Each structure stands twice: as C-alpha cells, then as structure tokens.
Amino acid sequence: MVLDFSSMEGKWQKAWYDARINESEPAPGTKKFFMIFAYPGVTGYLHVGHMRGYTVSDAIVRHKMMTGHRVLFPVGTHATGNGAISFARKVERGDPATMDILRSNGCPDETLDRLTDPVEVVRFFNEVYVNDYWKRFGFMSDWRRFTSTIYPDYTKFIEWQMLKLQAEGLLTQKPYYAPACVEHGPVAIDASETDISRGGDAEMLEYTILKFDFEDGRKLVAATLRPETVFGLTNFWVNPEVEYVDARVGDETWVVSRPAAEKLSLQMDSVEIVGSADGASFMGKRCTAPLTGRAIPIFPSLLCDPDIGTGLVMSVPSDAPVDWIGLVELRRDVEERKKYGITEAMIAEASPIAIIDTPGYGPLPAVEVTERIGIDSLDDERLDEATKEVYKTGFHKGVMNSSCGEFAGWQVEQAKDAVRGQMLDRGHASMFYDLSEVVLCRCGNRVLVKKIPDQWFIDYSNPALKKRSKEHALTMRIFPKEYYDNIQNVLEWYRERACVRLGNWLGTRFPIDRRWIVEAIADSTLYPIHYVTSRFVNEGKVAAENMTEEFFDYVLLGRGTPADVERATGVGQSVLDAIRSEFDYWYPLDVNLGGKEHMTVHFPVFLMNHVAILRPQHWPRGIIVNWYITSTGGKISKSKGGAQPIPDAAERFGVDAMRLFYAHIASLYVDVAWEDGKVESYSDRLERIWSFIGDLVSAEDSGPTDMDAWLAARMQSRLADLEGYMEAYDLRSYANDVFFEMAQDFKWYLKRGGGSAEAILGALRLWIPLMAPVTPHMAEELWERIGMNPFVSTVLLPKAELSEAATVEEKGERLVAALMEDISEILKVTSIRPSKIVLMVAPRWKHDMVGSAVASTDKNIDIGQLIKETMKSAPQEARREIPAFAKEIAMEVSRTPVDERRKAYVAVDELEALGRAKRFFSDQFGCEVHVFSADDPARVDPKGRARHARPGRPAVYVE
RNA sequence: GCGAGGGUAGCCAAGCUCGGUCAAAGGCGACAGACUCAAGAUCUGUUCUCGUAGGGGUUCCCCGGUUCAAAUCCGGGCCCUCGCACCA
Structure with a gap:
C-alpha cells in the first residue's frame, strides 16, 4: 500500500466534524433531502456486510449535499426486545463464544463486568456503532440527533404513537396463540435462535382436534392437519403401550396423552387431569367418528407418539400411506392381533374408502403409491416421501368425491376450512396449536404454544388504511422496481399484527395497559420523525417528561394553540415552534433504506403507520431495498472471511476502498459474496487513480491542443450521465463511470496528444468532486493536492451543459x-x-444522403425518395452505387428512434478530423498515413477500397 | 404451500423496463509485449471460434412461439436463492 489511507481518513473526518459540515440545519426556501437507513438492532457487533446499505445511504446523501440540498441523515439504534438482555445474560454466565467475540473486538476487561446489565450493553454498543462504524466510515450524519429506542424521549414518542393508533380505531384485542417459555413468557422462534437454545426451525402447526365418542361417554381426541379427510375414516389408532390420561375439559372427559393434556391446558380455559387410561384397554373396541357418525374400530399402533398432537390418531388409509401400511402390517402380524383380540374381519371392515379424486392417481392414492414404490413396512424410510407426495397433490389439486356428502365436488383446499368449520360449529372439534419440533428456551425449559386471551393488535387489515396506503405507495419512489410492484400485494395481504408483548423486555410500556411492552416492530414504524425532536432533547431544550400527548399533537399534527400547549406541557412556545418548523422543513422522509428482510415486515408497517397517523403531506416519499453481502456459500462467518471486526477491515483495506467495493461490486439488488481479494483490488484501483492524478498534475504543460475541447466536452457528457444515474440512486453505474470510465477519458486525452495543464486541471476540478460521494477521504486529499480549499464534500456540482x-x-x-x-x-x-496506411472518407454525396435520411421524421425511411433526391446532386460516376447504398442507409437509420437520430448522426467533417489525427495514427502504427476523400482523384487506392467508405466509417487501404 | 427474485462468456457482474447501435460494459483471472538486474507493481494489447482486409460462424439454462430482427417479448420445462409475521 503506497497510500496511508488510515491517516487520511482520520485527518478528514476530524476536519469535517470540527467544521460541522455534517450537522443539519433547516434553511427554509432551500431544497432538502431527508434519508435514513433502518437502524440496527442492538444484539452485538455488526459485520462488514451491514456496512453496505449504510455506505450506500451516505453516498446518496453526500451526492445530495453536493447538488444543492440541505440534508438530514440521522442515525440511531433499536434496542427493543431481548437482544441486549440475552447478550447480558451470556456475559454474566461467561459464555465462551460471546467472551471470545468481545475480546477479539478489543473490548477491555473492565468493560466486560459492566456488560452484565442490558442497559449497559445498549449503551456500549451505541458507542461502538457510532464511533467504530459510522464515524469511522466518514458518514455525514448529524450526531446531535442520535437516539435509541429505550431512551426516555423515544419512549414518550412511542406512547404517543400508540395513543394515536388507538384514536384511529386501529388497536384491537383478541385471543392469540404464541410460543412461550413456561418460565419466561413469549419467545421468538427464528433460525438465529436469539431467544431459544434449540428448535429454531420449528414451525407452528395448526391442528384440528376431533372428538370421537367412546362407549363409556369419554371422548377419544385425535389431532389432524387434514380435517376434511374425516369422510375416509376407517379406524382409530391408539398406542397400547402408552398410559393416556382422562382430562376434564369443560363438561367433557377427553382421552389424550399426558404431554398433550399439558399443552392443551395452556390453550384452553379449564383442563384438568382426572384419571389415567391404559392404551391397551381400548383395543378392538369402537368409537364414533364425528360428522359421519360411523362407528370405527380401534387398532394398536406403536407409531402414536404421545409428544405429537394428542397421541391418538385417526386413520385414513385411502390418502395416508402410514395408515394404509399400518393396516397391512396389522393384517400380517397375527401375534399382535391375537394379543389384542383383533380379527381379520375387523381389518377387512377398515378397508380404505375413496374420498378424493386426485389427478394422476386412482381412487386410493396411498395404496397406489406404496405399492408402486414397494413399501410394505412402517420401518421403510420412504414412507415420508410417499406421504408428502400424496398429501401435496391431493391437497392442492384434489376434488372431494361423492362419498363426502355435501362437500362432494369441492376443491380439497376449500373443503378443509369448510369441513372444519362445520365440525367446530357442531362441537365435534377444536383448534390446537403445536410446534413441529421440540423447542427449548435459553433457560432450558420447553417452549410451548400458549393462548393469550387478550392480545392487542394493530389492525392493518383496516380497508380504508389499506386503500390509502396502496394508493400512496404508487406515488412513491421505490427501488428496485420489482418491489415497487410487489408492495401492492404485500399491503393487500397484510393482516392484523400483534403489537405488544408480555414478559421481561426492553422497550416502551404500552400506555393503554402498562402490563404490556410495545413490540419491536411496532415501535419502529414512525420513528424517522423522532430525529427531529431528539435533537432538542439531546441539546437539553426539552425534557422527556414534558413530551406529552399535547406536545406531539402540536409539533407533529399541528393541533392546539401554542399558549395552550405551553401551559399543558411546560415547554416554551419558542421551542415548540422551533421543533414544529423543523419538522415541517424536514418531513416527509425522502428515502428509507433497509435490507431485503424488511420487505414484508418493516416497510409495509412503516408506510401504513405514517398514513394512519400523519397528514398526507408528511407521508414518506421513497424506499430503497438493499440485498446482502454474504460469504461464499452462506452468511458471513469467521471461517469464510469477512468476519473481521469492521474497524480492522477498515484498517486493512481502507475505508474508501470498502466504500467503493460496496458501491461498485454489483447492483444493490443482488446478494454479493464478500472476498478479501476483491476489496483489495479496489484498494489497488484507488492507488492507481491516486498516482495517475499525481502524474497528471506534475506533468509539464505542453500547451493547448484540439483535444482540450474534447476533454471538456467529455466531462460534460459524463456529468449528464451521472446525474441520470443518481436520479435513480444507481450508485453502481455512477461509480463505474467515475472510477473506471473517466480515468479512460484522461488516458485517451493524453494518448491523443493532449497535455494542457489548464485543461487537465479544469477537468480534475470536476472529476475529483464527482468521486467525493463514494470515496470522500481520498477526494478531499486530492482536492487539497490540486490546490483547492476544503472541502470537496461541500462543493456544488455544476449542472451538465450539453452543446x-x-x-x-x-x-x-x-x-x-x-x-x-x-x-x-x-x-x-x-x-x-x-x-503505408491510406484512409479515405466517404464522398460528399454519401454524407448528404445520410443527412437527408436523418432529416426525415418518418419512422421508416422512404428509399425511393432517398434515391431520387441523391441522384439529383450526386456526380455521374456515383450513380450506380446509389440504390444499394440508399437501401443500407435507410435500414440503418430506421432502426434508430426518431428523436435520437439527430444526435447519433451528427455531422462531422471527417476529412478535417482525420487530418488532425494523422500524426496520431502515424505514431500508433509506425508508418506513413495519408488521408483522402474517397472521390479524390489523387487518392492512393490500388485495391479499390474507396467504395467501402461510409460516413462514420472511412475506407482503409494498407500496404 | 403462499409470495418474490434469479440462471449471461474461465470467474464476478452489467445489459432485459423502451427487441436492432450486442460477440454482449466493467472488474478479476489468464496470455503476450513494454518497463526492470529480477520479482512485484504499473502501462499496452489479446482473451467464443474460423479468417492474409475491417468479415463469417456459433453463443446469453433448455424447448417452443411472436418478429424482417430476441440475451431482451410470449408460453412451457429444469435448476437456484430469498421472505412468510411478534425476528431486527
């Protein structure tokens, strides 16, 4: 590394922040630009992948600064939830992985002790994010506005938000089923296992439990995912080796497994175990199926797992391979049958009943599939696959047949809900939620699904809100385009969302019922606003306790009079009005940038809350979604590179190289694998530009040439392209032009004999500022080096002038x-x-013909007309060539859109242009070069190449 | 399952919205040359294939279609990735 990136970074960051060019002050009457990126959750150190979206944001903001906008680009952190709590717990118990991460990130031992307190964890990482990440990358953020979701003022803001939602009638209450630790209350089940120690892949299954009347009045209770198959029931499975329990549920007695009784007790009002029931005692007896009223035999099955469902299973051998093979085995196993007194006749009675017409299958898909694959034992591993196959086609493509009573002819998918609905209505069934695998809380206890009877929701299904949000989304600038289209669907499908939770979490107490804490998504929807108010709190002009409902109503919604609000809140009128006018200046938010994970979670609720609460002029203007930096073959991880702490990476590669990497490596809308080597190649690129510019400015002035005008023209057309790219936030194209193409322009200029110090400096005064959004530190250094005053970061880029x-x-x-x-x-x-090289430019008449073709405003050029016109003026000897040439030209010009033709075919004096370039060609090819017009009698053309000459493409003769 | 996105030359990655200007930008790698005692760095050129004249042939996952013309539009298939709700 020839450049000391590190000291350059420190130097300019200090200079910027000392000069406070990053601080956002409103200036009424000037253009403004307000952008945020979705703030990170405080769960530990971030990795280099996170910096992608942040860096892109900063580059966009810097470009806006340089195009005459006042910018507001605040940052904060999201500390709600239990991320910090579980982090603190890990520190407390000295979790080796956690301690290792802390130490390898350079966390001093004395700090470690502090980190057993969740609030300290938040405080610590707030510092890390701001100092080690965002300032380290030179962000133009107004640090005075920093906020975090557990700060008292933020909390007051969220309380207000919830009150507004309630006032809009958007808060509702109803029962909810959520995974919860028996000890710690609700937990989140996700692959990263933040709350849990096992079972991150578990899914919530929605069982229908069906009650079968047993002869003594008890109910045998089976759980199923396919309630519509009751019509094909032939028998019932009970595990003879399991001790079941009698559970009192309401005024009924249910037979279920013990674990099932425990799970049910979390989901139903009164479940009491009153006795036990030996599985074997049911063998060979009968129970009555719901809906059909059929009396079916009870058979033994060791596959009935007390931990799955209720531990009892209904049997549908027509469509469930396991049930069918169960019967096959039982028929074969004389011993077992004898033991439980089950006769062949009883099994025959349980023959499959066809209930679903499945395309591609006969009437009994389960029988058919197992026979085809050759399964005849319950131990066969392929049973799973057979089940999946039958289930999938049957459920999605099947139709209920005539055995299904009133549901005959229904699509299976629809029949499922209808059949279940009917059985629920008649009291034959209930709902039961269970997890697909064992989940354990961090504390080691089981996580089970628990009913929360009075859960609060935000009602995103509200039709008026949905309609307004969708309409507004159409007016927003949302990138990528695919998401602009898709957000309409996302909003359409949005339903109510639980918005508060019980348990020990960091966050805001729910103002309507303080037992609850506002949930982590719900408290980060409207928050960009708070960066306006946070500044006044951080500067001590307002205290959190004064931030009442009246306060926010006044500054954000324009309600009330200053005098009344001052009286109610204790905040002086001048401060109130200062906040209010800042809000009016900065809002609406221009861009909210966030990772693709936000597409179905954060962005829709962000949008809908704005629409629900704020006045239309304050609804957000734009969204940008960024994809991830991954590691080769998966998430960033230690073994695969890219896992080094961000400050270490900054030191190793240089911040500007990393910024350029993020900007240029690929479109923002694809995932990119982090590779050290790639980032290094961007370091190299910057060093090359650095030394190239060094060469440019130190080269001797060789005076003006014809190329100077070209260089200036080229800069302007680059500038015009760049303006277009940034309009669509296309930072990749921008970086490609600035850091790769523009360097080529300078090289061409030199190659062609350019060497005017004045022309070069003039061009550099444009090129270097254009680098500043992406590589601000190096741009500043270069700017200084060519003798300009700081800061390049605040230079106003000119508008492109195309002549x-x-x-x-x-x-x-x-x-x-x-x-x-x-x-x-x-x-x-x-x-x-x-x-010798002879260049022959096309004769006058060919240029004239192109000229008249281009002048035509018709999409298709009239060839006949073109020929006639040219015949008039063209020399006699050219006549034979005219028709063929006219055809070529007409076709070629026709392809170019009418409004682009003028520019594409702008007339150039080729003889003059090549005359000027003669020296150049001669130097390049090391021989004499002659330039003629193709119809110049003096031309040297023994092979008759001259007739190939076309405008834009002179003929060439070489010897 | 529901929803979304994608498959482009050795690799990464633009292009696809608005079909022709596309054998297809740019980067990396590779090869050759320059510089150098040498290596590295840097610079120049080449990098599907054939070709003694700027051209031809065959390509943008596969099959089919629309069109004078398709990487780009339409239909079907195969494969891959991602999101799915109290997780930020």
Missing part, C-alpha cells in the same frame, strides 16, 4: 477510436507490418 459543438467533438473522437480498432483488426488478420 451541439460538444457532441461533434465526441463524435469526431469516436470516429478516430473506431478507426484505430478497424486498422488493428486488419493488421492482425493480414499480419501486414504496414509501411
């Missing part, structure tokens, strides 16, 4: 460059070492 003359300049150079390639190609193919 006709500039277009001609560029076209002329394109002609030269294209000709270079053509000549090289010819030399390569023919292996000629040239002693």
